[in-house]
Amino acid sequence: MHWTAPRILAEQLHAPAEPLGLLLRAEAEAPAALVAAGAARALLDLPAVPSRSPSPAWLAPHQVPAFERLSALLARHGGALLADAVGLGKSYVALAVAAARAEPFALVVPAVLIRQWHDLLLRLHLEAPVITHESLSLSTIRLSDHPTIRLWVVDEAHRFRNPDTLRHRALATLVVGARVLLVTATPVHNRLGDLYHLFRVFLRDHALAGLGVPSLRRAARGELPAETTSAVAARFVVARSRAEARRYAPGEVHLAFPDRAPGRIIRAPSMPEDALPAIVARVRRLTAAVGAAPLFRLTLLRRLASSLPAFRATLDRYQAFLDLTRRAAEERRALSPREFQRLFPREESGDLQLALFPLLLEPGPAEVTQADGSLVAELRDLAANAVDPKPDALSALLAEGGSGKTIVFTESRATARHLQRSLGRRFRVAALWGEHGWLGATPAPRAEVLRVFAPAAQGAAAPPPALHADILVATDLLSEGLNLQDAARVVHYDLPWSPARLAQRVGRIDRLGSPHAVVETATFLPAESLEQALALEARLAAKAQAATLAGAAEMETARGDRDPAVGLDWTDRLQRLVRPEAAAAVGQGGGGFAAAVAGESDETLLVVRTGAAVEALIVDEAGARADPVRATACLEHAAASPLPTRPLDRVALAAAIARAAPLIRARLAAIADARWRAADRDRLGRRLIPWVIAEAHRAARRREQGRLAALDALVVRLSAGMTAGEELLLEGLLERRAPLTIAALLAWHERLPPVEEPVAAPEAELVAALQMVAGRP
Numbered sequence: 001m002h003w004t005a006p007r008i009l010a011e012q013l014h015a016p017a018e019p020l021g022l023l024l025r026a027e028a029e030a031p032a033a034l035v036a037a038g039a040a041r042a043l044l045d046l047p048a049v050p051s052r053s054p055s056p057a058w059l060a061p062h063q064v065p066a067f068e069r070l071s072a073l074l075a076r077h078g079g080a081l082l083a084d085a086v087g088l089g090k091s092y093v094a095l096a097v098a099a100a101r102a103e104p105f106a107l108v109v110p111a112v113l114i115r116q117w118h119d120l121l122l123r124l125h126l127e128a129p130v131i132t133h134e135s136l137s138l139s140t141i142r143l144s145d146h147p148t149i150r151l152w153v154v155d156e157a158h159r160f161r162n163p164d165t166l167r168h169r170a171l172a173t174l175v176v177g178a179r180v181l182l183v184t185a186t187p188v189h190n191r192l193g194d195l196y197h198l199f200r201v202f203l204r205d206h207a208l209a210g211l212g213v214p215s216l217r218r219a220a221r222g223e224l225p226a227e228t229t230s231a232v233a234a235r236f237v238v239a240r241s242r243a244e245a246r247r248y249a250p251g252e253v254h255l256a257f258p259d260r261a262p263g264r265i266i267r268a269p270s271m272p273e274d275a276l277p278a279i280v281a282r283v284r285r286l287t288a289a290v291g292a293a294p295l296f297r298l299t300l301l302r303r304l305a306s307s308l309p310a311f312r313a314t315l316d317r318y319q320a321f322l323d324l325t326r327r328a329a330e331e332r333r334a335l336s337p338r339e340f341q342r343l344f345p346r347e348e349s350g351d352l353q354l355a356l357f358p359l360l361l362e363p364g365p366a367e368v369t370q371a372d373g374s375l376v377a378e379l380r381d382l383a384a385n386a387v388d389p390k391p392d393a394l395s396a397l398l399a400e401g402g403s404g405k406t407i408v409f410t411e412s413r414a415t416a417r418h419l420q421r422s423l424g425r426r427f428r429v430a431a432l433w434g435e436h437g438w439l440g441a442t443p444a445p446r447a448e449v450l451r452v453f454a455p456a457a458q459g460a461a462a463p464p465p466a467l468h469a470d471i472l473v474a475t476d477l478l479s480e481g482l483n484l485q486d487a488a489r490v491v492h493y494d495l496p497w498s499p500a501r502l503a504q505r506v507g508r509i510d511r512l513g514s515p516h517a518v519v520e521t522a523t524f525l526p527a528e529s530l531e532q533a534l535a536l537e538a539r540l541a542a543k544a545q546a547a548t549l550a551g552a553a554e555m556e557t558a559r560g561d562r563d564p565a566v567g568l569d570w571t572d573r574l575q576r577l578v579r580p581e582a583a584a585a586v587g588q589g590g591g592g593f594a595a596a597v598a599g600e601s602d603e604t605l606l607v608v609r610t611g612a613a614v615e616a617l618i619v620d621e622a623g624a625r626a627d628p629v630r631a632t633a634c635l636e637h638a639a640a641s642p643l644p645t646r647p648l649d650r651v652a653l654a655a656a657i658a659r660a661a662p663l664i665r666a667r668l669a670a671i672a673d674a675r676w677r678a679a680d681r682d683r684l685g686r687r688l689i690p691w692v693i694a695e696a697h698r699a700a701r702r703r704e705q706g707r708l709a710a711l712d713a714l715v716v717r718l719s720a721g722m723t724a725g726e727e728l729l730l731e732g733l734l735e736r737r738a739p740l741t742i743a744a745l746l747a748w749h750e751r752l753p754p755v756e757e758p759v760a761a762p763e764a765e766l767v768a769a770l771q772m773v774a775g776r777p
Contacts, residue, residue, distance in 0.1 A: 024608065024657045024664070024766040026594035029648050032638040032770070035595040037579040039607040039635055039768040042614045043628070044069060044574055045076045045235070056096045058124060060512075062245035063093045065575050066238045070097045070181065073236060074151070079180040079202025081157070081195075083239040086185040086507025087257075087514075091120055094153050094183050099126055101179075105151035108133065108171065113155065113481045115447070119459065133159055136170040150178050156480050157182035158500065160201070161194040163220075163724065172201050172725035177753035185507060186500030187237070195233050196220035197724075206674030206721040208232055210613030210762070212626060214670050231628050240572050256513055258488075261520035268393035269527035270307050271386040279304065279382050280533050282375050286318075296321075301534050303412060305526035306494040307419075308388040310412035315383070319376050390524070391422040394493065397522060398427060398471060404488035404516065405453065408473045409505045411494055419473045419493070430469040432478050439467060454486035456515065479504040485514040492523040570632040577639050592766035594653065596646035597638050599772030604656035605634045606769055610667040611762035617660050624660035638770055646773050653769055664764050671762045674721065685718040685730070688745070692718065695742050711742075714749045726752060 030038075046069070055064045066082065073080035074097065084090050098105040109117050111132040121128060129149075133156070152175045154160065160168045160182075180202040188194045196219040205216050212228045213219050219229045242257055269276065283300050287293050296318065303310040324339055398406060410416050413433045420431040424440055430453045431438040437449035444452075451460040453472045463469075472487070476496060487509045496502060509519050525531060592607070603620040616631035617624050696711040722730070733748050734740060 024592075024606070024764060026592055026648070026650070026653060026766060026769050028593055030593040030595055032595040032597045032641050034579070035593050035768050035770055036577050036635040036639040038593065039605075039616070039770070040574040040577040042607060042609070042767045043616055043631075044072070044571060044578070045614070046072045046575075046578060047075070056099065056124075058092060059096055060089060060092075060245075061248035062240065063089055063096070065248075065572070066093050066240070067096050067100070069238055069571070069575060071100060074101070074179045074181065077203065077207070077236065079182070079199070079236070081182045081184070081187060081198060081237045083184060083187050083237050084245075085239075085241050086503050087511030088240065088242065088245055089512050090183050090185065091117070091155070092124075094155075094181055095120065095124055095126060097181060098128070098151055098153055099124075101151055103150040104128075104148045105153060106131065106149045107153050107155065108136070109155040110134075110159070110480060112446070112477070116481065116483065117155070128153075133167060136174070137165070137167045151181065152178055153181045153183065155183045157184040157198060158186050158188075158194070161187075161197050163197050163200070168197070168724075169728055172723070173728050174725070175201060176723065176725040176729065186498075186503055188500065191222065192226055192229055192233075193220040193222050195237075196229065199233070199236060200724040202723060203236075204721040204723055208613070209670040209674040210611045210667050211235075211615055212667070212670070214674055228626070231626065234571055234628070238571070240569070244569060244572055258510060258514040258516050258519045260510065261518050263520070264397075264522040265525060266393055266397065266522060267525045267527065268390045269530070270304060270311070270388050270390045271383070272389075273527045273529065275382065275386060276304075276527055276529050279379060280530060282379050282382075284533075285375055286372055298534070301530065302494070303414075305530055305534060306410060306412050307390060307415040308383055308386055309418040310414040312380070312383055313412070313414040315376060315379055319373075322372055322376070388418070390493075391419060393524070394419070394491065395423065395426055397491070398423070403520060404470075405486055406471050406489040406491060407478075407484060407487050407505075407508060408471060408491045408493050409476060409479060410473070411476055411496055413475060415493065416473050416475055423471060423473065427471050428469045429471045429473060431473040433475040434477065439469065450482070450484070454484045457483040457485045476501055476505070479508065482508055483511065484508040485511055485516070488516040488519050490519075490521050492521065494524065570629050573632050573636060577635055592768045594648055594769035594771070595638065596648045596771035596773055597641040598646055598775060599634070599637060600774065601772065602774045603634070603772045604653065604769065605631050605772070606656065606660055607631075607767040608660070608664060609765040609767050610664060611671045613667075614767060615667070617663065619656040619660050624656075624663045626663075634770055634772055637772070646771070649771060649773075653771060656769075656771075657766075668762055668764060685722060685727075689715060689718050692742070692745070710746055710750075713755075714746060717749055717752070717755045720755055 107130045303314040452463045606617045618627045699707040
């Protein structure tokens, strides 16, 4: 019999219903707990093989997971943000991470904290150079000064959230080519974009395209959905509240947190209430400074809520602004940065300076009306002879006793001086503002004031009785980083611009190792008529919501409560699911592992790797969406599910993959677009690419293989996007007077660390799948 080989005709072939289904396949079933553990490890970017580097013995139980995850983030992404709540020992965690890397590291800290960091380095037997934020602001530190540093630990990193400041620009260029560990309990002061400006210090602009953030710059400007940017931000942030820290089992290092007494609210006007309406009405009529006028009016009202001396001082400053602006207008020019600095010195204005700077320095002369000058004169007359009853209310609170030492915080130097004089008649008062310190009425160095007021926290001997101080009056420059646990009460004499400042203030006393069983806060609010004009609490609540969306473990409220950021703790919850045995079993090889468990509703969790990014997608009747919080809840449920689990429905799994396919394709397309900056054609690097490619063609014709390879690597760098520091270095190259040449561009490129060439065609891979089946098991 003659046998004919079978033939397959083209018309007999059938296209698969969903081509991605061939890539996203479940290799085999596995126990639900094992699938949950493997998925958690992949989502957290933890290494497949757990690190063998043990955590240092000085870490408390809640600090060990932070150490492990930060180490993994530094290895995988080159940077991370440690944002545990105030007082949880972030300094110890940061130094543990730095020491474990066994490579040169350096610290960037506020000048006021240098001694505290030096003492901690000495105690832990570590060595590292320490530079100050202030030196970066003065541009006195250069990359060439520290060529061997491989890791930069930046304390109080929220101070670098504004990319237009010299401080941010100096840090961004300083850390190029090194890893960066940012440390702050309050990463967000005003808006979610603060966080992405910090990320750009160590991440390339397109690095998160596979997670739905095609450009970090666009995310920083608020152009992307907050739900997406907040979920993605959590991947690079370790942020745990005190409540979460307490959930860890006790270890060799004892955790001692003080309890928090209910906060006290005291309503105290800074002048007779019947005089307030006339002042508020006139302040609201001020119109100079064009776009900045609302901020000026708000500042005047806030200073009025603080104290009469602060209000008078701000009126004087506003009059000086009017005079300078009038003179600049006569000269047909705008205010210069030097004039602005003289009007609003950094140490006095704080965050106000950052808000007003771009508005007041708009090109062109500003208009000044005669009406504003008349209004300022009227306001001065109204405030000249008024009496400030607010210090009496504070004296009454302090006279109650029973609360131990007290720190009184105010935003204004004028208010601090006012309180120093008024309280000094009845109490033993120390005071600090700027670089100036006082013990009673006697000037004293800052360090001596701190040792006298908080000797235990500062590691000093108790002062003689004649120097003893029970009350410390301070501006917000003292609210960051310092250990002042000798005190048991914080008084917010006025409310700050941001709830982050509230947390920083209370964090001076509500810390690990406090000797007090209970600490408390008291908040002074202005008269109701003035509070309505300010809407202080509403503003603080709105900013607190933005902060908890973004990267804060918990936020302090004006009424003395702590609000945990429940939407951010999913990464910490995932880390508790990680099991060592899951590393070798799940997510390795050509396909993912899957399991099915009983749940409250029918839904499927797909953990998908697109390019280098791993994302959790929830698929249900409404479609597919990235939802890490819901995904974490599903994985926790699977980890706790009893055996046996439900049988896997592969038909339903294929349907879920098909439903998620459009979203996965969009992620893959975003990665491809990001490589060539398709949606960002105006960026400098994108515009240089055709010029470099043309030179590469000429090198190819001349058969200059070495030059061709160098130009190819340069194109890869320009097309792959840059960190903020790399962009700044390129801008500096273009600002030179000499014309830009290919040789200069190549020299710039070769001075930078190598860039990993992106994959030409990013692929998708199923890491794990979990079916939740409604009904009883």
